[in-house]
Amino acid sequence: MAEQQLVDYIQKAKQANQSDDQSRALLSKNGWTDAEINDAFASITQPKVQPQQQPQYKPQPVSQPQPQYDMVQKRKSSRPISRVLISLIILLVILSAIAGAVYFVFAQKDSIVNSFNNIFSPSKTIAPVTTEPEVQTEVKTTEVPSALNLATARLATVLQDYDISRITVYTFSKTGDNVAYCVPQKNSAKIDCFLNNQKLDNSYSYKPYWIGTSPDGKRLVSLYLDPATKQSFVFENGKEGVRYDGTITAPNFSNDNQSFMYVVVGKDNKSFAVLNNNSFTPHDKIYGTPTLSSDGKYMLYGARDGHDLFWVADSIATE
Numbered sequence: 001m002a003e004q005q006l007v008d009y010i011q012k013a014k015q016a017n018q019s020d021d022q023s024r025a026l027l028s029k030n031g032w033t034d035a036e037i038n039d040a041f042a043s044i045t046q047p048k049v050q051p052q053q054q055p056q057y058k059p060q061p062v063s064q065p066q067p068q069y070d071m072v073q074k075r076k077s078s079r080p081i082s083r084v085l086i087s088l089i090i091l092l093v094i095l096s097a098i099a100g101a102v103y104f105v106f107a108q109k110d111s112i113v114n115s116f117n118n119i120f121s122p123s124k125t126i127a128p129v130t131t132e133p134e135v136q137t138e139v140k141t142t143e144v145p146s147a148l149n150l151a152t153a154r155l156a157t158v159l160q161d162y163d164i165s166r167i168t169v170y171t172f173s174k175t176g177d178n179v180a181y182c183v184p185q186k187n188s189a190k191i192d193c194f195l196n197n198q199k200l201d202n203s204y205s206y207k208p209y210w211i212g213t214s215p216d217g218k219r220l221v222s223l224y225l226d227p228a229t230k231q232s233f234v235f236e237n238g239k240e241g242v243r244y245d246g247t248i249t250a251p252n253f254s255n256d257n258q259s260f261m262y263v264v265v266g267k268d269n270k271s272f273a274v275l276n277n278n279s280f281t282p283h284d285k286i287y288g289t290p291t292l293s294s295d296g297k298y299m300l301y302g303a304r305d306g307h308d309l310f311w312v313a314d315s316i317a318t319e
Helices: 004-015 021-028 034-041 051-056 064-109 107-121 131-141
Strands: 168-172 177-184 191-195 210-213 221-225 233-235 239-244 247-254 260-266 271-275 284-293 298-305 308-315
Touching: 004 021, 021 034, 168 210, 177 210, 210 247, 221 247, 233 260, 233 271, 239 247, 247 284, 260 284, 271 284, 271 298, 271 308
Parallel strands: 233 247
Antiparallel strands: 168 177, 177 191, 210 221, 221 233, 233 239, 247 260, 260 271, 284 298, 298 308
16 A cells, blocks of 8 residues: 555645656655555546646745655654664663573572582581590680680779779780789879789889780889989889889890890980890890890890991890
């Protein structure tokens, strides 16, 4: 059946005195096929236009049917667009199916691997249960040693007479049963130091800048810096040690708990190591924390003099 749009166009073109050849040329130019144009012309009866009807139509330029041309062109161009849309939809469906399959494979990867493992590997549930002594011993070694106190335990309670907001906690012992701290009184500037709930002897109005315990937890040593004289000293068992014109740093206990060593940085910028109140040779700078050799005969640390860096092994006099 001929396109009604073409029929209407041809009829109006004829009424506008446009020749059939011109109409064919325009339609063909705008994308209509010869078959479609021929069907449209064949379906039109061509009665002669009565003279009285001609005044109803003003002669128009051949381009008057241009709206038909626009509509014809849009209709023509829509055909390949429809094919492209259909192709895109099909492609999207295919890609969605592929993506779904890939997702399913990855989502089920663990269960698939476990299934193969269950098929080709022996089941753990069929392993024989053993009660051999060595197995029981291995299990016991994973338990927490009774010597370690890892449970929540209250080591100390600060009294109401002290300003808890200004407390200084220095150390928890390695044995897990001691804590050393200093805290000022609320009604005075006096600072008291404690080991757990035991008040330590402290006749100074200033607090220590370091408190440490020996590995066995039996020795408690404090380091003080007198703000008036700028001298530092060791305080242990209620006794003040040697005062130094400088600052004591890098304190350390020996593994046997018998020796206490440290470094003094003097006001002259020279540094020297000290072991149990015995001073050693000064250096431009000392690096690291002094420690004893495995045989206990030397105190070891790093040092610098001028541009030379070296290890120092100070011999310890033994009785």
